[in-house]
Amino acid sequence: MASADKKTDGLLSPDRRKALETTLRGIAGVGVAGALIATYERSAEAMPTQAIRPPGALPDERAFLSACVRCGLCVRACPWNTLKLADLGDHVATGTPYFVARKVPCEMCEDIPCVKACPTGALDHALVDINKAKMGTAVLVDEENCLNFLGLRCDVCYRDCPVIDKALTLEMESNPRTHKHAIFRPTVHAKDCTGCGKCEKSCVLEEAAIKVLPLRVARGELGHHYRLGWEEYQKNQGPLIKDIIDLPDRAPNDVTPPSGVPDAPPIIDPTKLGKGWKP
Amino acid sequence: MTAASPAPRLNREARLAAQEKLPERSFLARHKFLFLRRLSQAAVFALFLTGPLFGLKIAEGTIASSMTLKALPLTDPLMLLQMLVASHWPEGLAILGAAIVAIFYALVSGRAYCAWVCPINPVTDLAFWLREKLGFQAKGWQPKPETRFWVLAMTLVVSGVTGTIAWELVNPITHAFRVVVFGATASLTFVVAVFLFDLFVARRGWCSHLCPVGAFYGLLGSGALVKVSTHARVACDHCMDCYAVCPEPHVISPALEGAKKGFSPIITSSDCTTCGRCIDVCDRGVFRFTHRFDASETTTVPAVRSNCSGETP
Numbered sequence: 001m002a003s004a005d006k007k008t009d010g011l012l013s014p015d016r017r018k019a020l021e022t023t024l025r026g027i028a029g030v031g032v033a034g035a036l037i038a039t040y041e042r043s044a045e046a047m048p049t050q051a052i053r054p055p056g057a058l059p060d061e062r063a064f065l066s067a068c069v070r071c072g073l074c075v076r077a078c079p080w081n082t083l084k085l086a087d088l089g090d091h092v093a094t095g096t097p098y099f100v101a102r103k104v105p106c107e108m109c110e111d112i113p114c115v116k117a118c119p120t121g122a123l124d125h126a127l128v129d130i131n132k133a134k135m136g137t138a139v140l141v142d143e144e145n146c147l148n149f150l151g152l153r154c155d156v157c158y159r160d161c162p163v164i165d166k167a168l169t170l171e172m173e174s175n176p177r178t179h180k181h182a183i184f185r186p187t188v189h190a191k192d193c194t195g196c197g198k199c200e201k202s203c204v205l206e207e208a209a210i211k212v213l214p215l216r217v218a219r220g221e222l223g224h225h226y227r228l229g230w231e232e233y234q235k236n237q238g239p240l241i242k243d244i245i246d247l248p249d250r251a252p253n254d255v256t257p258p259s260g261v262p263d264a265p266p267i268i269d270p271t272k273l274g275k276g277w278k279p
Numbered sequence: 280m281t282a283a284s285p286a287p288r289l290n291r292e293a294r295l296a297a298q299e300k301l302p303e304r305s306f307l308a309r310h311k312f313l314f315l316r317r318l319s320q321a322a323v324f325a326l327f328l329t330g331p332l333f334g335l336k337i338a339e340g341t342i343a344s345s346m347t348l349k350a351l352p353l354t355d356p357l358m359l360l361q362m363l364v365a366s367h368w369p370e371g372l373a374i375l376g377a378a379i380v381a382i383f384y385a386l387v388s389g390r391a392y393c394a395w396v397c398p399i400n401p402v403t404d405l406a407f408w409l410r411e412k413l414g415f416q417a418k419g420w421q422p423k424p425e426t427r428f429w430v431l432a433m434t435l436v437v438s439g440v441t442g443t444i445a446w447e448l449v450n451p452i453t454h455a456f457r458v459v460v461f462g463a464t465a466s467l468t469f470v471v472a473v474f475l476f477d478l479f480v481a482r483r484g485w486c487s488h489l490c491p492v493g494a495f496y497g498l499l500g501s502g503a504l505v506k507v508s509t510h511a512r513v514a515c516d517h518c519m520d521c522y523a524v525c526p527e528p529h530v531i532s533p534a535l536e537g538a539k540k541g542f543s544p545i546i547t548s549s550d551c552t553t554c555g556r557c558i559d560v561c562d563r564g565v566f567r568f569t570h571r572f573d574a575s576e577t578t579t580v581p582a583v584r585s586n587c588s589g590e591t592p
């Protein structure tokens with residue numbers, strides 16, 4: 001530097017200046033590299049929706065990436081070759097395990113070998129009952145193409161569901177197209193769905209009408225302060241607020257009385273309403 | 280580099296012929312530890328590949344964490360450290376595995392990991408070899424060897440800040456492993472990048488200057504037992520062959536040139552990868568493997584060239 005020969009003591013001495021410069025250059029370079037890795041990490045957290053983590057995977061992706069050492073022991077333990085380690089370009093954090101249900105779904109082994117093989121707990125060893133797994137949840141994403149919705153009795157997803165009649169039921173309703181046939185509507189109950197993906201794999205369509213999605217995509221979440229009045233009423237065996245004044249229901253004669261729950265909205269029989277009424 | 284020695288590798292034969300008529304050591308003897316290392320590196324892969332290839336499961340997983348014969352868990356301790364910094368408390372298996380690995384390298388030789396196990400070592404060695412073959416003169420960009428410790432600190436900081444095992448996003452070691460053991464071909468990108476970096480950008484750039492894993496194992500092995508000793512340093516004729524071949528040449532001088540200053544003949548720096556190439560290439564039998572407390576040395580110049588095992592004739 002130009003000033004190096006002017007003063008030779010203190011911070012400006014050539015040796016100290018050089019040492020300082022070298023150190024600063026090192027820190028700056030490494031710092032930039034660190035910032036790049038951190039940015040890369042942020043993008044690695046975003047996964048494509050068809051990439052499903054193995055059973056017991058820590059639900060928060062960041063928590064999972066803090067625990068998974070990308071060793072592939074779960075992949076090796078899987079007897080069905082369901083799991084695969086992400087390669088570069090898979091848009092899943094490289095080296096982490098995932099599966100694509102439409103290719104090979106999870107067969108829900110009772111002894112969950114993948115979880116047992118995980119050395120770090122990225123797959124939570126607290127999961128001992130595979131039926132409690134929450135890899136994701138099935139969603140019937142396309143009612144317009146689902147054969148059952150078209151009035152046929154395909155039912156393949158329902159028949160293939162390992163948690164049949166709990167996670168996936170057929171709900172009968174009238175077919176509004178013909179007014180005389182039934183529609184057996186495949187209905188997912190997320191509480192019991194493990195996200196194994198057998199339904200998506202078995203869907204006979206070119207592109208599955210029922211798909212397993214990660215919970216973060218598939219599920220809504222109530223406000224944490226929300227209370228469902230009817231559930232609270234049941235739990236409490238009565239209203240939560242004691243001595244509430246139950247005013248007499250003032251309703252027209254053609255409205256049926258309330259259902260026993262105080263202040264529940266009246267059940268309106270639409271046939272008894274006047275002609276101009278719209279819901 | 281200290282002593283002026285124009286292109287020492289090229290005139291070895293001539294030099295030998297001029298200096299003394301000694302029996303030529305065989306090619307095998309001059310590459311003994313190199314072959315042993317390549318064998319060791321290949322064996323690591325082989326243990327993981329017998330399962331997928333022949334159905335004979337020996338080691339499963341990768342170098343990040345593995346299970347050998349369903350009995351021996353091994354986990355990379357740096358991986359565990361990043362995990363802890365990212366505030367995940369692992370299962371006992373990972374802790375046990377990391378403890379076994381850490382104790383092994385702390386006792387034996389920290390950077391033996393780099394020279395004898397790491398799959399990137401043959402890659403950067405190949406880049407170095409090619410660089411010499413092609414006669415690249417410029418060392419290229421040479422960051423301070425200490426930079427790797429900054430990189431190590433950075434990986435831990437980024438792991439802490441992002442709450443993830445940050446280095447694994449780019450770690451060429453585990454990428455290379457997944458290429459071979461799991462067929463993750465696209466992961467070859469990072470391996471090729473390191474090769475090209477070492478070939479065109481920086482001589483011995485990755486392993487000797489930047490890699491935080493090597494830095495970590497170096498720190499881990501700062502009290503390790505296995506060391507290289509310049510026990511016959513009196514015989515040194517300053518041909519510079521050892522400096523030319525050593526991936527961390529700065530570790531040699533204090534021992535080799537330190538007799539007058541009263542320094543021990545033991546190469547003490549934890550940067551030394553205990554690769555043994557110096558033992559291989561030294562025609563004077565100056566170097567040998569020994570333990571850190573063996574400061575014994577030969578005081579008489581050997582009449583004939585020692586063999587490669589480092590035993591004083």
